[in-house]
Amino acid sequence: MYSSLHAADSDSDDSLLSDVSASPTRRCSPPPRPAPPKHRPTPDPTSKPKRKPKPKPKPVPCSTSAPVSASASASAPPIRAAALSDPHGLAARIAPGSALTSNASTVSFSSFRRLVQSRNLSFEPAAAFTNPAPAPELEPEPEPEPAEIPSAEPSPSPAATHPPPQLRPKRVHPNSVSEVPAAAVEQPKRPRGDPAGNFVRLNINGYGRKKSFKSQARRPTKYRSWKRQQPGGGKPRAGADEEGDFVAEALLEREKNAAAGDDGVLKIVEVAREDPSEQNLESLLRKVFGYDSFREGQLEAIQNVVAGESTVLVLPTGAGKSLCYQLPAMILPGLTLVVSPLLSLMVDQLRKLPAFLPGGLLASSQTSDEFHGTLRLLRAGEIKVLFVSPERFLNEEFLQIFRDTLPISLVVIDEAHCISEWSHNFRPSYLRLRASLLRRKLNIQCILAMTATATTQTLQEIVNALEIPSGNLIQTSQIRENLKLSISMSNNRLKDLMLLLKSSPFVNMRSIIVYCKFQTETDYVCKHLCDNNINAKSYHSGLLMKKRSRVQELFCSNKIRVVVATVAFGMGLDKSDVEGVIHYRLPESLEEYIQETGRAGRDGRLSHCHLLFDSTTFYKIRSLSHSDGIDEYAMSKFLNQIFSSGNTMGCICSFPKESTSRKFDIKEEVLLTVLTQLEIGEEQYLHLLPQFSVTCTLYFHKTSPQLLADKDILLRSILNKSEMKDGSYVFEVPRVANDMRITMNEVFDRLQKLKFSGELSYELKDPAYCYMILKRPDDLNTLSANLTKWLSEVENSKIRKLDAMFALADFAVKGCKKTDGCSGSEHTPCIQKRIIHYFSKKDGTPDDDYCTPLRKSSTFLQSDIKVFLQSNSFAKFTPRAVARIMHGISSPAFPAATWAKNHFWERYMEVDFPVVIEAAKAELVKFVGKGE
Numbered sequence: 066m067y068s069s070l071h072a073a074d075s076d077s078d079d080s081l082l083s084d085v086s087a088s089p090t091r092r093c094s095p096p097p098r099p100a101p102p103k104h105r106p107t108p109d110p111t112s113k114p115k116r117k118p119k120p121k122p123k124p125v126p127c128s129t130s131a132p133v134s135a136s137a138s139a140s141a142p143p144i145r146a147a148a149l150s151d152p153h154g155l156a157a158r159i160a161p162g163s164a165l166t167s168n169a170s171t172v173s174f175s176s177f178r179r180l181v182q183s184r185n186l187s188f189e190p191a192a193a194f195t196n197p198a199p200a201p202e203l204e205p206e207p208e209p210e211p212a213e214i215p216s217a218e219p220s221p222s223p224a225a226t227h228p229p230p231q232l233r234p235k236r237v238h239p240n241s242v243s244e245v246p247a248a249a250v251e252q253p254k255r256p257r258g259d260p261a262g263n264f265v266r267l268n269i270n271g272y273g274r275k276k277s278f279k280s281q282a283r284r285p286t287k288y289r290s291w292k293r294q295q296p297g298g299g300k301p302r303a304g305a306d307e308e309g310d311f312v313a314e315a316l317l318e319r320e321k322n323a324a325a326g327d328d329g330v331l332k333i334v335e336v337a338r339e340d341p342s343e344q345n346l347e348s349l350l351r352k353v354f355g356y357d358s359f360r361e362g363q364l365e366a367i368q369n370v371v372a373g374e375s376t377v378l379v380l381p382t383g384a385g386k387s388l389c390y391q392l393p394a395m396i397l398p399g400l401t402l403v404v405s406p407l408l409s410l411m412v413d414q415l416r417k418l419p420a421f422l423p424g425g426l427l428a429s430s431q432t433s434d435e436f437h438g439t440l441r442l443l444r445a446g447e448i449k450v451l452f453v454s455p456e457r458f459l460n461e462e463f464l465q466i467f468r469d470t471l472p473i474s475l476v477v478i479d480e481a482h483c484i485s486e487w488s489h490n491f492r493p494s495y496l497r498l499r500a501s502l503l504r505r506k507l508n509i510q511c512i513l514a515m516t517a518t519a520t521t522q523t524l525q526e527i528v529n530a531l532e533i534p535s536g537n538l539i540q541t542s543q544i545r546e547n548l549k550l551s552i553s554m555s556n557n558r559l560k561d562l563m564l565l566l567k568s569s570p571f572v573n574m575r576s577i578i579v580y581c582k583f584q585t586e587t588d589y590v591c592k593h594l595c596d597n598n599i600n601a602k603s604y605h606s607g608l609l610m611k612k613r614s615r616v617q618e619l620f621c622s623n624k625i626r627v628v629v630a631t632v633a634f635g636m637g638l639d640k641s642d643v644e645g646v647i648h649y650r651l652p653e654s655l656e657e658y659i660q661e662t663g664r665a666g667r668d669g670r671l672s673h674c675h676l677l678f679d680s681t682t683f684y685k686i687r688s689l690s691h692s693d694g695i696d697e698y699a700m701s702k703f704l705n706q707i708f709s710s711g712n713t714m715g716c717i718c719s720f721p722k723e724s725t726s727r728k729f730d731i732k733e734e735v736l737l738t739v740l741t742q743l744e745i746g747e748e749q750y751l752h753l754l755p756q757f758s759v760t761c762t763l764y765f766h767k768t769s770p771q772l773l774a775d776k777d778i779l780l781r782s783i784l785n786k787s788e789m790k791d792g793s794y795v796f797e798v799p800r801v802a803n804d805m806r807i808t809m810n811e812v813f814d815r816l817q818k819l820k821f822s823g824e825l826s827y828e829l830k831d832p833a834y835c836y837m838i839l840k841r842p843d844d845l846n847t848l849s850a851n852l853t854k855w856l857s858e859v860e861n862s863k864i865r866k867l868d869a870m871f872a873l874a875d876f877a878v879k880g881c882k883k884t885d886g887c888s889g890s891e892h893t894p895c896i897q898k899r900i901i902h903y904f905s906k907k908d909g910t911p912d913d914d915y916c917t918p919l920r921k922s923s924t925f926l927q928s929d930i931k932v933f934l935q936s937n938s939f940a941k942f943t944p945r946a947v948a949r950i951m952h953g954i955s956s957p958a959f960p961a962a963t964w965a966k967n968h969f970w971e972r973y974m975e976v977d978f979p980v981v982i983e984a985a986k987a988e989l990v991k992f993v994g995k996g997e
């Protein structure tokens with residue numbers, strides 16, 4: 066059965082089949098193993114100086130404008146994020162009633178609140194902690210590959226998703242040796258046919274709300290909102306009990322169960338707060354979460370956090386990091402703010418909050434009503450755990466909420482590796498999350514940074530950025546012992562995938578994820594599987610939200626056997642019984658490999674992960690790793706635009722994302738990275754503002770524009786600054802805001818009011834990056850050289866990560882001597898060894914035995930470039946642009962849509978990118994010299 070697959074594997078013939086079947090089956094627990102030693106590497110805090118909070122220079126009023134305040138926009142219109150990530154700067158708009166917030170957080174927590182209040186702590190009855198509005202279809206936060214939004218359908222019985230603790234089969238943590246002596250106990254079969262699986266659907270319509278109100282009605286009046294006891298505290302929500310559409314009986318049942326345990330929980334929380342000893346915290350764990358004991362690292366992290374000590378927590382995928390903030394959030398008096406990189410992740414975390422812990426979420430693409438609804442809940446103390454994206458920290462309005470009235474006890478940075486530019490998932494907006502900023506803006510004392518995948522270098526940076534004492538690093542092995550890891554070389558991946566799925570052990574699995582690189586590939590592979598009678602669906606960010614959430618839902622309820630997905634599917638996916646993960650393409654880093662294989666076997670049972678390895682995919686991915694690089698020349702021109710003389714200090718400046726990206730041939734995300742670096746680098750040159758669409762077209766419907774302008778000073782300014790186009794007034798919002806010395810939000814608020822009164826309507830276009838210059842660089846050339854160097858180091862780090870992944874796979878299929886327990890295509894021991902080595906290495910340099918497979922020269926390269934330049938003499942190329950085309954990399958100025966048809970597209974993927982750049986440079990010099 067495996068012959069074809071193994072024919073391609075230079076090492077083996079029937080290996081996978083025999084190896085896998087030789088290993089313990091899923092019916093057996095993973096064998097006990099010695100507990101991985103917890104070690105606390107001591108990052109050297111001196112290696113990078115801590116950044117002190119920089120006093121922000123007061124913006125100097127400019128001729129046409131004043132420093133911009135950050136007032137709230139109360140009535141900005143709902144805008145679809147697809148068109149605009151946060152048009153009104155109200156990026157942090159939560160749907161208190163949206164699909165997001167509603168579901169997961171509709172919980173009964175009144176008693177818990179009572180306890181907190183009885184202790185004079187800050188908490189508030191959960192009166193109607195539900196979301197009033199039906200769920201809108203939400204777009205994700207800005208993210209590379211957004212994942213799913215859960216469906217807006219009624220939730221299944223919570224009993225189905227959360228069995229009472231005593232009925233729950235004992236779980237075996239992959240890294241635990243203290244639990245079941247695995248080999249001795251036969252594992253219970255994974256339950257089939259559970260309609261919900263472990264997928265708890267969100268509460269869209271506020272089921273359970275009535276129950277909450279009943280609870281509140283029962284509550285003695287002395288239990289006041291903690292918020293109401295504070296100056297400026299919010300009012301209790303009125304009429305929220307009318308907001309729900311239906312009450313799901315099953316969820317009422319869940320609430321009843323929760324309510325029944327109220328008093329017990331309250332007492333236990335109280336005791337744990339007084340004395341957070343192991344015993345007391347364990348009681349809380351048993352009572353609220355239904356687990357018998359803490360897993361490795363959890364107790365220590367929780368005790369640290371409860372004691373107010375900032376901590377870095379590195380635990381493997383599925384090890385239970387969320388518990389390390391959930392449990393403290395019950396004990397700590399103030400809010401727990403969780404920063405998460407993906408909307409799907411936030412949604413997932415939100416719905417997993419225990420019944421006693423009310424949660425909320427702030428995401429872009431939510432309407433003003435939703436946003437303010439959540440603010441109301443926050444101010445009323447009805448949210449204890451708030452999930453936000455890092456982009457929120459750009460929003461002054463958001464920061465203001467906490468500054469005066471809402472104490473934050475803990476900030477959790479989930480997927481903290483995103484802070485580091487040396488991480489595989491580096492996100493510019495995470496760069497801003499420095500301890501100095503959090504302290505200065507939010508008065509935060511305690512930070513919990515969590516990740517499953519961080520190299521020593523990445524950890525170092527997290528520790529530095531968040532100023533966490535090096536002694537407060539809690540780290541266990543990043544290896545999951547219950548995963549069998551196999552790799553085979555493949556010359557025909559589709560055929561080999563089919564063979565794999567039709568052979569043991571995959572043939573018997575009912576829950577498998579196949580990871581592809583590209584969306585089209587995902588659809589193609591999925592179709593092929595379906596054509597071959599395999600129940601599969603594809604999942605990628607190109608699909609509509611609704612479709613994606615449906616696929617996840619079906620998968621989680623075991624109605625789909627195989628999901629063929631891009632990287633968009635996975636992070637945060639906590640389906641416990643995924644039995645197999647197949648990589649149809651090489652992961653881009655070992656971190657990605659760990660994250661994706663980490664979706665399997667989260668119930669602790671033996672699971673299988675197979676990688677189909679082929680060098681063509683490697684070349685393609687390696688080429689794509691060069692998409693973000695910038696030449697110093699382009700950087701310099703871009704900086705000139707940012708600091709152009711027309712951009713007055715202290716005024717709102719902006720540039721449209723799309724056209725600027727095309728003009729400099731720099732990707733939008735990279736433009737943002739540069740801006741962020743200008744804000745948080747050694748010198749603070751600018752202050753980044755939320756993104757807006759800056760070009761506004763006005764259509765007047767009733768009164769004449771002039772008459773209206775006579776009565777309205779803002780309209781007068783708008784008319785002064787407008788151009789007439791096709792009978793409509795077109796103006797740049799920042800210009801008007803600067804002229805009026807108000808924020809852009811305030812401009813939109815006013816327009817919105819006029820729109821509601823029927824006077825006008827308006828259209829927005831040109832999504833733009835907005836900023837305010839605080840300081841002009843003394844030497845633009847040096848700054849440009851430094852930024853280019855930094856970006857190139859980031860690019861190189863990415864490439865090293867891919868090379869490390871390639872080296873691992875290449876070693877497994879070609880170099881492994883199979884002396885350490887590897888056999889056939891199963892390479893668990895050697896892969897684990899390499900992973901441990903990789904994560905403990907200091908500088909991320911490749912191993913000594915690694916040698917890049919890319920060619921360093923090519924006979925025809927120079928002449929081909931010459932022909933290419935001659936035949937495309939109409940276009941203006943840079944050496945990088947030529948090299949990108951030769952490598953098949955789409956860029957803003959030379960998109961694949963146009964250039965993929967070119968004869969030379971992808972032709973030199975196997976030649977090292979810098980070599981192609983150098984050749985292009987030499988040819989361009991000759992070409993220009995000839996005056997062609």
Ligand SMILES: Nc1ncnc2c1ncn2[C@@H]1O[C@H](COP(=O)(O)OP(=O)(O)OP(=O)(O)O)[C@@H](O)[C@H]1O
Pocket residue numbers: 236356357358359360363380381382383384385386387388517636637638639663667
């Ligand atoms: N002490 C415990 N005992 C038993 N189960 C636990 C314990 N702590 C957490 N879990 C369960 O482990 C599962 C994984 O937890 P969680 O989602 O927090 O993992 P994670 O570390 O965040 O993983 P990832 O990095 O992959 O997102 C959850 O279903 C959770 O309920």
